[in-house]
Amino acid sequence: MKNTTQYNHARRGFIKASASLALGLALPSLPPFLSSALAKGTKATKTTTLNNGIAIPLVGFGTSRMQGSECQKAVENALEVGYRLIDTAQMYGNESDVGNAINSALKGGKLKRKELFITTKLSSDMSYEETLKATQESLKKLQIDYVDLLLLHRNFPQSVPMYKAMEKLRKEGKIKSLGISNFTPEVYSEFVKKCETPPVLNQMETHIFYQQKPLREVMKSYGTKLEAWSPFANGKNDFFANPTLVSIAKKHGKTPAQIALRFLVEQDIIVIPKTSKKERMIENISIFDFALDNTDREALNSLDTNEPLFKWF
Numbered sequence: 194m195k196n197t198t199q200y201n202h203a204r205r206g207f208i209k210a211s212a213s214l215a216l217g218l219a220l221p222s223l224p225p226f227l228s229s230a231l232a233k234g235t236k237a238t239k240t241t242t243l244n245n246g247i248a249i250p251l252v253g254f255g256t257s258r259m260q261g262s263e264c265q266k267a268v269e270n271a272l273e274v275g276y277r278l279i280d281t282a283q284m285y286g287n288e289s290d291v292g293n294a295i296n297s298a299l300k301g302g303k304l305k306r307k308e309l310f311i312t313t314k315l316s317s318d319m320s321y322e323e324t325l326k327a328t329q330e331s332l333k334k335l336q337i338d339y340v341d342l343l344l345l346h347r348n349f350p351q352s353v354p355m356y357k358a359m360e361k362l363r364k365e366g367k368i369k370s371l372g373i374s375n376f377t378p379e380v381y382s383e384f385v386k387k388c389e390t391p392p393v394l395n396q397m398e399t400h401i402f403y404q405q406k407p408l409r410e411v412m413k414s415y416g417t418k419l420e421a422w423s424p425f426a427n428g429k430n431d432f433f434a435n436p437t438l439v440s441i442a443k444k445h446g447k448t449p450a451q452i453a454l455r456f457l458v459e460q461d462i463i464v465i466p467k468t469s470k471k472e473r474m475i476e477n478i479s480i481f482d483f484a485l486d487n488t489d490r491e492a493l494n495s496l497d498t499n500e501p502l503f504k505w506f
């Protein structure tokens with residue numbers, strides 16, 4: 194019991210120190226083993242490069258099911274502890290709240306616009322003209338001149354004209370990158386043939402139980418990356434108590450959440466975990482100071498059922 198308490202205390206200290214590092218703040222004095230872990234380079238904002246040459250953070254912050262002041266505060270906290278990618282959508286009804294948080298970080302001089310990576314999604318079926326208008330409304334709510342990434346929230350009857358309108362907005366500088374979400378391998382393969390520029394990423398349900406291997410294979414030739422929504426399966430299947438995750442976490446002195454995210458990020462999958470709690474925000478982004486080994490990977494690969502746990506679209 195004493196050992197567990199000491200371990201938890203040390204881990205909390207480590208998490209706080211990692212956040213300080215992300216913010217460039219002075220570090221508190223640390224026990225030697227923590228200092229050496231940090232010297233190895235704990236980085237909150239490692240990036241990967243999209244097929245258009247733009248860098249995207251590997252760990253972002255999800256905002257679904259949060260609205261109003263709860264959402265604004267959560268995004269402010271996320272920015273404060275080192276998140277730079279914020280994921281929202283028209284459907285979440287919180288673009289204005291996300292916008293307030295961005296605005297306060299930019300106005301306060303804490304961050305520059307170019308340091309942020311803001312994603313939103315077109316959540317309903319629209320014509321070409323309606324897409325232009327709806328994107329403009331999102332920009333207004335988000336209080337920014339451009340979004341870094343605009344996604345089709347799912348495949349709609351008018352996905353092709355919607356994407357064409359997104360191309361126009363990209364050329365005008367109002368969107369930096371275009372992407373999709375919830376496009377299965379079959380739908381993706383048909384859609385990509387009709388695109389002037391291939392989607393930079395496809396945001397899909399992805400976690401240890403549904404690893405999207407066939408989709409990744411199909412997207413490879415166009416350089417479309419996978420972005421994982423619900424990387425914790427939103428807690429389903431007793432996610433955080435999964436015996437494989439727990440045992441690998443103990444081995445590395447990490448948490449099950451950190452193992453689940455690290456497993457995806459090591460495969461170049463972008464993750465956007467959601468939490469309303471600041472301590473967990475720090476925990477979820479502090480995954481760049483250790484590596485899984487082959488035994489860990491084999492065990493985690495074997496959890497894949499290739500079946501979704503959610504079927505909303």
Ligand SMILES: NC(=O)c1ccc[n+]([C@@H]2O[C@H](COP(=O)([O-])OP(=O)(O)OC[C@H]3O[C@@H](n4cnc5c(N)ncnc54)[C@H](OP(=O)(O)O)[C@@H]3O)[C@@H](O)[C@H]2O)c1
Pocket residue numbers: 254255256257258280281346374375396397421422423424425426427428433450465466467468469470473476477
């Ligand atoms: N494109 C799409 O169709 C689509 C669909 C679903 C989601 N998304 C995006 O993906 C994001 C993430 O997905 P999600 O919100 O469904 O689920 P998730 O990130 O898989 O899981 C969130 C749940 O895990 C808990 N949690 C977070 N960190 C934890 C930690 N370190 N330890 C223990 N529990 C932890 C959270 O609780 P607390 O908040 O209490 O910490 C919350 O209940 C969304 O916010 C959204 O941006 C996109």
